[in-house]
Amino acid sequence: MASERLDVLVVGGGAREHALVRSLAKSPRIGRLIGAPGNPGIEGDAVNLAVAAEDVPSLVAFVERERIDLTVVGPEAPLVAGLADQLRYRGFAVFGPGLTGARLEGSKAFAKEVMEAAGVPNAHADVFTDHDRALAYLHKHGAPVVVKADGLAAGKGVMVALTMEEAEAALKECFVARRFGDAADMVLIEEYLQGEEVSLLSIVSGEQILPLAPAQDYKRALDGDAGANTGGMGSYSPVPRVEDALYERLVDEVVRPTVAELVRRGIDYRGVLYAGLMLTDHGPEVLEFNCRFGDPETQALLPRLESDLLEILWAAARGDLLPPTVQWGSGAAVSVVMASRGYPGPGPKGDVITGIEEAWGVEGVEVFQAGTRLGAGRKLVTAGGRVLTVTGLGDSFAQARARAYEGVAAIDFAGAHYRTDIALRAEEWEKQH
Ligand code: AMP
Ligand code: GLY
Numbered sequence: 001m002a003s004e005r006l007d008v009l010v011v012g013g014g015a016r017e018h019a020l021v022r023s024l025a026k027s028p029r030i031g032r033l034i035g036a037p038g039n040p041g042i043e044g045d046a047v048n049l050a051v052a053a054e055d056v057p058s059l060v061a062f063v064e065r066e067r068i069d070l071t072v073v074g075p076e077a078p079l080v081a082g083l084a085d086q087l088r089y090r091g092f093a094v095f096g097p098g099l100t101g102a103r104l105e106g107s108k109a110f111a112k113e114v115m116e117a118a119g120v121p122n123a124h125a126d127v128f129t130d131h132d133r134a135l136a137y138l139h140k141h142g143a144p145v146v147v148k149a150d151g152l153a154a155g156k157g158v159m160v161a162l163t164m165e166e167a168e169a170a171l172k173e174c175f176v177a178r179r180f181g182d183a184a185d186m187v188l189i190e191e192y193l194q195g196e197e198v199s200l201l202s203i204v205s206g207e208q209i210l211p212l213a214p215a216q217d218y219k220r221a222l223d224g225d226a227g228a229n230t231g232g233m234g235s236y237s238p239v240p241r242v243e244d245a246l247y248e249r250l251v252d253e254v255v256r257p258t259v260a261e262l263v264r265r266g267i268d269y270r271g272v273l274y275a276g277l278m279l280t281d282h283g284p285e286v287l288e289f290n291c292r293f294g295d296p297e298t299q300a301l302l303p304r305l306e307s308d309l310l311e312i313l314w315a316a317a318r319g320d321l322l323p324p325t326v327q328w329g330s331g332a333a334v335s336v337v338m339a340s341r342g343y344p345g346p347g348p349k350g351d352v353i354t355g356i357e358e359a360w361g362v363e364g365v366e367v368f369q370a371g372t373r374l375g376a377g378r379k380l381v382t383a384g385g386r387v388l389t390v391t392g393l394g395d396s397f398a399q400a401r402a403r404a405y406e407g408v409a410a411i412d413f414a415g416a417h418y419r420t421d422i423a424l425r426a427e428e429w430e431k432q433h
C-alpha cells in the first residue's frame with residue numbers, strides 16, 4: 001500500500017505551480033501528474049488539462065472520472081470557492097483548506113478576528129461598511145494608513161496610503177467606484193507598520209504544523225522598492241536575518257496559536273498557512289494570512305527542498321502523521337521574476353521568448369514558466385504580465401544571486417523587465433556576518 005503510485009492533479013498555471021509540479025515529479029511515488037490548466041513549462045513534467053483553475057465543477061468532474069488520488073491547489077480562488085470541500089465530500093484527498101479555513105485569506109476581517117481570539121500580534125484595524133463612517137474615522141486618525149478590501153481582489157485590494165489624499169482616494173475606490181465589487185463591501189483601515197517583511201509558510205494538517213524555511217518577497221515593480229505594487233517581482237529563502245531564535249518565536253507566537261484557534265473552531269485545516277509578517281521595532285506582527293503557497297516564494301523554497309514533497313502533501317491531505325522537520329539542500333535560493341513591459345499595468349503579449357534552455361544549462365539554475373504559451377510554429381511567446389521566474393541555487397547568497405542573474409541574462413523577449421536587486425539585502429547581510 002505504502003508504495004502504491006499516486007495520481008496527482010495540480011490546480012493552477014503559474015510559476016508557483018510549475019515549481020510544485022517539478023518537485024512532485026521527483027518523487028519515486030508519483031504516478032500520473034496533471035496540471036490544470038498548466039502551462040508550456042509544466043508540460044515538461046506533467047500533462048496539461050485545458051480546465052481553468054477557477055472552474056470548480058469541471059475540476060471535480062475530472063477528479064471523479066479519473067479517480068485522482070491527490071489534488072494540490074495552487075491559487076486561492078478555487079479554495080475560497082469551495083473546491084477542497086467538494087472533493088473531500090466525495091472522498092478524494094486534497095491539499096488545500098476548505099471554505100471555512102480559506103476564509104483566513106478570503107476575508108481579512110475574519111483573519112483579524114481569529115488573530116484577536118488567538119492572541120496573535122497583528123496590525124490594528126477597524127472595519128467599515130459605509131463610506132461616511134470610514135471617512136470620519138480617517139479624518140480623526142490621520143495618515144499614513146493602509147486601506148484593505150476585505151475580500152479577494154486579485155492582489156490589488158491593499159492600498160498603502162501615506163497621505164490623506166491617497167487614503168481618501170483608496171476609500172473612494174472601494175465604496176464609490178466599487179473597483180473591487182463585493183470584495184470591498186467591508187473595508188479595513190489598518191495601522192501602517194514599518195520594518196522588514198518575512199513570509200513564513202507552514203504545512204498544516206489539523207493540529208500538526210510543519211514550518212518551512214522563511215522567505216522574503218519583493219512586491220514593488222522597481223529596484224529599491226520603488227514603483228507600483230505587483231504580484232511579486234522576486235524572492236529568496238532562507239532569510240538570514242531571521243535567526244533561529246526569531247524563527248522559533250514566529251512559530252510559537254504566530255503559527256501555533258493560529259492553528260490552535262482554528263482547531264478550537266472545529267476547522268480541520270489541511271494545506272499551507274502562509275503568514276505575511278512585518279518585523280517591527282516592537283516585534284513581529286502579522287499583515288495577512290494566505291491559505292496557499294506564496295508566489296514567488298514557492299519558486300525559491302521548493303528547489304532547496306530535499307524531502308519528498310509528495311509524501312508531505314499526501315500525509316497532510318489525509319491527516320496522517322507529518323514528518324517532524326523537512327530537509328533543505330543548498331544554502332540559498334534566489335528567484336527573479338521576468339515580466340512584460342508595462343507590468344503590473346497592461347502590456348504587450350505574443351513576443352517570442354528565447355534562451356530558456358540556455359538558462360537551464362547554467363549550473364544551479366531552474367526556470368519556472370507563468371505567462372507563456374506556444375504560438376505559431378510552437379514557438380514560446382509571452383502571454384501575461386509575469387512571464388517566468390528564474391531561480392538560482394548556491395552555497396551562499398552571492399553565488400545564488402550570480403547564478404540567477406546569469407540565467408536571466410540568457411533569456412530574452414521584447415521589453416523584458418526585472419529587478420536587479422533581488423536578495424541583495426541577504427547578500428549584504430551575509431558579508432557582514
Ligand atoms: P497584500 O496584498 O495583503 O500582500 O499586501 C501587499 C503589501 O502591502 C504587503 O506586502 C505590505 O508591503 C503592504 N502592507 C500590508 N499591510 C500593511 C501594513 N499594515 N503596514 C504597512 N504595509 C502594509
Ligand atoms: N507572495 C505573496 C503572495 O503569494 O500572496
